[in-house]
Amino acid sequence: MSYENTNCSFFLNLFKLLLLLIFYSADPCQRECGGIAIPYPFGIGKDCYLEKYYEIECRITTSRKLVPFLSVISKEVVSISLPSAESHFAYTITDQDRHESFGLVRVKFPITSTGCFSDGKESAGGLKMNFTDTPFFIGSTNSLIAVGCNSKVSLMYIKPNMVGCELSCNTSKDSHSNSIPFVETGCSSNVLSYSQDQGCTEETPEETGCNGNGCCQANLPNEPQQVIGIRTESNDGNSTTKVPCTVAFLTDEIFTSPNAIKREHLLAKRYATVSIGWVIQTKNNSFFNSLACKNREYYRNTSYFVEPEGKCTCARITISELSYANCGCTYGYTGNPYILDGCKDIDECKVKYEYCKETDTCVNLEGSYRCVGDKTRAIMIGAGAGFGVLVLVGGVWWLRKFLIKRRMTKRKKKFFKRNGGLLLQQELNTREGNVEKTRIFNSRELEKATENFSENRVLGQGGQGTVYKGMLVDGRTVAVKKSKVIDEDKLQEFINEVVILSQINHRHVVKLLGCCLETEVPILVYEFIINGNLFQQIHDKESDDYTMVWGMRLRIAVDIAGALSYLHSAASSPIYHRDIKSTNILLDEKYRAKVADFGTSRSVTIDQTHWTTIISGTVGYVDPEYYRSSQYTEKSDVYSFGVILAELITGEKPVIMVQNTQEIIALAEHFRLSMKEKRFSDIMDARIRDDCRPEQVMAVAKLAMKCLSSKGKNRPNMREAFTELERICTSPEDSQVQNRIDEEEEEEEEEEVVTTINRGDSWSIGVTAPAFSIVASPPSSDVEPLFPRLTW
Incomplete structure (x- = not known):
């Protein structure tokens, strides 16, 4: 019980010490003048002393030295001392050395x-x-x-x-x-x-x-x-x-x-x-109550010695028929009794060794000390037993750590081999001349970079995995994507894609720095982009409007088109992104766009389309033709790009609710209908009306209409879209986009897709693609893929 009390007392004193350090560090008052300490209740300057009697003036003499003066009598101060703790309490008991207690x-x-x-x-x-x-x-x-x-x-x-x-x-x-x-x-x-x-008995003074x-x-x-x-x-x-x-x-x-x-x-x-x-005048009762000092009269009236319970005591005295109070620290404490918790414990073991025998051990206590008898033999026995236990525990701990480390090493090797690490190393060695700075990270590096994948480091979550913010040992900030699951049958394809993506070198494409294959699921490491994604900037109500002016939006559209054009035609092997959406468009410190998240991308040979058995994508962005045919082409990426253009123009989310109805419709469909009905001004984002060039916005809107065509053959490719956007930036009047859309011919040639959702139907959506039914998420969940299954 005594040991527990000692521990509690230790932590309590430590807490009080921290509070005092904070108090003194924040004390704005000058507590020294000319090398002379000025303790409270004395002070220099307004609000630094208790009353006017204790005001100290720090004056500069003719010799340019600082000298303290007691203002009430205008006399130079040599020193200021507080009541002595020991003599103060001795006076309360024996009435000796009374002058020293003041x-x-x-x-x-x-x-x-x-x-x-x-x-x-x-x-x-x-x-x-x-x-x-x-x-x-x-x-x-x-x-x-x-x-x-x-x-x-x-x-x-x-x-x-x-x-x-x-x-x-x-x-x-x-x-x-x-x-x-x-x-x-x-x-x-x-x-x-x-x-x-008569008391003088000495004969010689x-x-x-x-x-x-x-x-x-x-x-x-x-x-x-x-x-x-x-x-x-x-x-x-x-x-x-x-x-x-x-x-x-x-x-x-x-x-x-x-x-x-x-x-x-x-x-x-x-x-x-x-x-x-x-002394202190007693009229300031609130000040004395704040000190929490005990009344000394209780200890003075006792016929035997009683140790005071508190750290300080106060007694009332009368001088010239006026009442004053005098406070002091009790025995075992020293310091200033006139500030809260100003009396501190004295470590008697450092200043009073003679109070214990040479063979005893001095133990400091709060306000006192204790002499502990010699327990050398017991200590030696205990130390020996403790050392033996320590060695045993240490041996068991080391053995356990060794076994865990060996097991983790085997586990990492197993995952590395299962995730295609050997195959990836072979591919990297084979293509060493073409692959730039591709790195295979070990799991410890990424655990350290992400604080063991802490939730505080999460940047975002999706159907394919979770993205963490990390800091490598070389100081680089990276985005670490930890996948949720991987199909072992697709490992060869995954390795090929890692190699291909590592070859992508475009300023508007997020760079893949490397991967880690020692974990249960592969981890990809990308460069970190600081300003979040385009979806947040367009649709977040708290974002600054000045960052999304029309000029900024047009430049972002050009950046995206340039990146997709590069992926489709300029890369060593054409790459289809397959999940183009505003949340996958990241913005750097200058708000330049970078295309990210190639988790579902496919590399194909020239003039080859990609057939899939599982349709994947995000509601509002997926190509209707892809729904019908399950055939993903470069024009499918063009359609998704057209949805982003509609977002930039209208400021609306990819899935919107029709006003005054309970229906939810895709933005692409709403945009096309509004354009056909000549209601372009109604859908234009109000935030860009004042600073944009209307003919420029209209030219981009017409390009978006071409990209959103229901048939892929009527859409431009990304190279054409990129060239058109660059032309619009310089001279929108010379735009090559068709200035008139034959609405009747378009309706006859294209099949309509059901794009409305009834809110009462649990957010279910139907499509005309045969044998498929999908479940949509609310608009705020557009970071989730359309289908739960992940394909690499």
Whole structure:
């Protein structure tokens, strides 16, 4: 139970330490001036001190040095100290060392002189310190010191006794015995007054003290004094007698050298250091409540020693009939009791080794410490047993790790071989001269790059797999596509496609950097494109309109057409993308388009079409002719490109809902009908109306109509579409697109496709392609393929 409490205490202290670090790092107040620390409640500047009495001014002297001044009395500050923790609590129990339990401000006060100057520069009237109605007082840490001959120095306004001493310059050491007696520094620290002190038993005072022969001193009473004055007079009792040259002052300094108390030295020095005690006015109850300090009166009234429960205690005191409070850290703590959690635990084991025996071990506790007896033998036995257990556990752990690593290595080799890794290496070696920078990654590289395929790294998900954002060891940011499933019968075809796609080198096609075959399903690594996909930019309501102005859209259309034209005709082997849609068009930092996601693409020989037994694609983009014939040609990609052109012009999604109806219709069909009915202005995106050239938009719309023709033979190829778009960019008036579409002839020649969906029919859609039925997703799910099965 004690061990658990110690752990809880450790973590609690660590939490508090973090909070304090945050507090102090955020403290805007200056806490030092001229190398002197300024602890709270004192402070420099507005809102940095508790009350006006504690304001410190940091002034620049004539010597260009920073010096702190206590504003309320305009005196230079030498140091500021907080109440001492140990003596503070000792006072509450034994009433000893009471002066040490208060905070002190040491300031410089001028040294007064009488009869030493004839030019009137001295303070013959004496020095008066008045701290009435302030939280400051003069305590018994100070002494009255006078240097001179045949004079008497006393303190004024002192209660309850009169304090002072006499000076004489007789050569006899015992000459002062006939004078008014006073207690020397070597006898007692009690009040020095004009009364015989029977407690002095030493016959010879200390050599460093003042015995009345040229120098005398008197201690102040323990009671706090707020008004003190110094009076100097001749000791012959005649007030008219001129006072000899006498220097008198209050100070907390100890003079150890005889030269230090010579009049010439003191007059040249001009000031002495005085300790001023300080407390806190009790009228600020909210401040005291925030400190959460315990009431010291409880511990003072107990007849036995009771350790305080909190880190700090506060006691109410009365000075000049006014109530004040004095707070301090309790035993075992040190720090500033006037800030929240300012008292910190003292590590007694570092400063009080003598409290434990040499054979014992010191254990620091919160606010205390504990000595633990010697347990060397038990420790050695425990250490031996622990070491043995550690070796055993370590051996088991290493063996387990070794077996897991060996199993993972075998598993990776199995996947690599099953996924066609050997075949891919052979193909890459065979085509080494043509394949540029194709790389086979290992699984550890990609796990590290994607933080073990963390969900926080997911860029998108589709029917073919999940795409993650990764960072390679060389600093490159990549897109890592982890497939969901692969048909083992299609591995040869997959390997061929990886090799072919690695040969694609076009600035508007996302580059395939490599793949990983050590995992259960292959992983493809592409270059990372920063600005997302075209679908988001067009249809996301939160996207900036300025990024999708007409000029930007037209340039994107040209980029896409150029990439598809390259894939269809300029690549080493023609490649059909088979899934052209706006979500597969990525935008780089300059919003230039890049065609991505070749998961269902096919490479074919020249003039060869591709027959499939499974129709795949995305609702709204799939070629109707492909539905009917199951024959995918380059014109199928052209149709999907036409849908993207319609998206760019209208700003609509590929599947839209007809207004005031419950039907959902393909954008391609809606676009064609609107164009035939001469309602082009109704479908144009309102965001491009003001900044576009109408004839240019119309030219692109006519090209889109040609691309969306129901029959592939009536569509242009991608090279023609690319050339036409480039011509439209320069001079839309010279566009070669047919300016008039024979609507009646088009309706007679082409078969209509059912493209409407009833919302009440669970989003089912029927097509005229024989023996096929498909299930569509809502428009927001257009990243999913039309069919669940993936073909490579």
